[in-house]
Amino acid sequence: MCCCCPQPQVVVNDVCVTYNTDAEAAAAQQIFEHAGGSASAYVTLQNFNASTEAASLSTDAAGTNIIATAEPDNSFTVFVPNITELYVFSATGGQVIGQVKISLNETVRP
16 A cells, blocks of 8 residues: 655755855855755864864854854864854954865655
8 A cells, every 4th residue: 555645754965065265254155055944964164274263153144153163173063953054254354264064954755
């Protein structure tokens, strides 16, 4: 017997985004956007040793909701329960270079 409504499935997508910016919080660089539905994610901010200062990651464009900060040659992982956007910036406008890995978990219907 076949069911008419398939069960929802959890889908995991890994996204890696490289950044290279000298933006301060007020002009943070958007590096990720998830427009459809509700999703959660483990987010790892990696700041390469070529950076001049700490990199910060925020869920808002103004840089007021900082979820992670990493000094040069370090990384920080955080769980974000309802992810929609991510922005990266440096505190004083120094150049920061690194990568953000997002392990996105969302429920979808087949």
